[in-house]
Amino acid sequence: MTVAAWLEKAVAHFSARSVPEPEANAEFLMAHVLKSGRAEARAQGSRALPEKQGSHFWHLVQERGRRIPLAYVLGSQPFCGLDIEVTPQTLIPRPETEELVERCLALMKNQPRQDPHVLEIGTGTGCVAIALAAGLPDAIVYATEISREAMRLAEKNAMRNHMARRIRFIQEDLFKAGAAPKRWADLVVSNPPYIPTARIGKLAPEVLREPRLALDGGKDGLDAVRAITASAPRFLKPGGFLALEIGSDQGAAVLKLFSQSGFAEGAVSKDLQGLDRIATAKMIE
Numbered sequence: 001m002t003v004a005a006w007l008e009k010a011v012a013h014f015s016a017r018s019v020p021e022p023e024a025n026a027e028f029l030m031a032h033v034l035k036s037g038r039a040e041a042r043a044q045g046s047r048a049l050p051e052k053q054g055s056h057f058w059h060l061v062q063e064r065g066r067r068i069p070l071a072y073v074l075g076s077q078p079f080c081g082l083d084i085e086v087t088p089q090t091l092i093p094r095p096e097t098e099e100l101v102e103r104c105l106a107l108m109k110n111q112p113r114q115d116p117h118v119l120e121i122g123t124g125t126g127c128v129a130i131a132l133a134a135g136l137p138d139a140i141v142y143a144t145e146i147s148r149e150a151m152r153l154a155e156k157n158a159m160r161n162h163m164a165r166r167i168r169f170i171q172e173d174l175f176k177a178g179a180a181p182k183r184w185a186d187l188v189v190s191n192p193p194y195i196p197t198a199r200i201g202k203l204a205p206e207v208l209r210e211p212r213l214a215l216d217g218g219k220d221g222l223d224a225v226r227a228i229t230a231s232a233p234r235f236l237k238p239g240g241f242l243a244l245e246i247g248s249d250q251g252a253a254v255l256k257l258f259s260q261s262g263f264a265e266g267a268v269s270k271d272l273q274g275l276d277r278i279a280t281a282k283m284i285e
């Protein structure tokens with residue numbers, strides 16, 4: 001069978017199972033099997049696919065057809081130009097979170113300190129901590145994670161991206177009081193779980209394959225945001241920044257939490273889709 005015929009078969013398989021963007025999914029999987037780019041895979045339509053590659057492709061197609069997210073099937077996801085390994089124990093890095101990283105880099109750029117101390121809460125795959133370490137060559141980065149499996153993967157990803165010596169991963173629950181020393185951080189950053197519990201069941205089947213611990217933000221989605229906002233002042237230096245990824249309808253509530261916890265200059269910025277997504281604030285000097 002040719003590459004084109006396999007692609008056609010995969011598209012039919014996906015369409016029958018309501019997999020979104022069937023053509024793109026088929027092409028990404030074919031590119032993975034051919035170890036090529038997506039456009040290259042498409043351009044090789046008339047080529048006969050060797051049997052071994054054909055059965056590998058079809059195995060991947062069947063997995064994706066069971067609504068397993070593409071990144072879990074492929075085993076990795078690009079993030080801020082990095083290659084991040086993902087497993088079902090970790091959230092798949094999202095494009096919105098790349099914007100959180102960009103915002104943090106901009107905040108740190110204007111800092112007088114050359115070696116900012118950064119704390120990421122809930123590192124998952126490690127994507128944010130690794131991207132910040134890469135973007136801030138003199139920064140000292142700490143990253144916490146409550147899930148042991150996720151933290152192990154974050155360490156592996158740091159090694160894979162040559163940042164292992166720049167980041168200290170700590171397995172702990174930093175939402176609890178008294179978990180770390182005082183006021184040493186220039187930046188506390190987190191993409192916390194922020195989906196309200198009642199909305200979880202309505203998410204796409206792919207998202208439901210991701211760890212609940214990474215998604216569920218409690219009744220109003222703000223449990224983790226509240227805990228981080230309340231505890232961040234214990235870690236942040238005066239003038240340091242807090243940066244959070246938030247739900248698109250949580251901006252006003254998060255700004256209120258910021259001011260209740262004694263932060264100044266609270267601001268919410270939008271993602272590329274024009275939705276409120278990043279909330280930042282400054283620790284009063």
Ligand SMILES: C[S@@+](CC[C@H](N)C(=O)[O-])C[C@H]1O[C@@H](n2cnc3c(N)ncnc32)[C@H](O)[C@@H]1O
Binds near residue numbers: 091093125150172213
């Ligand atoms: C939304 S995911 C973000 C993962 C990654 N930082 C990213 O942006 O792709 C939230 C992460 O916080 C972790 N987490 C949840 N509760 C936590 C807690 N109490 N302390 C530390 N990490 C926690 C979850 O295991 C999950 O990996």
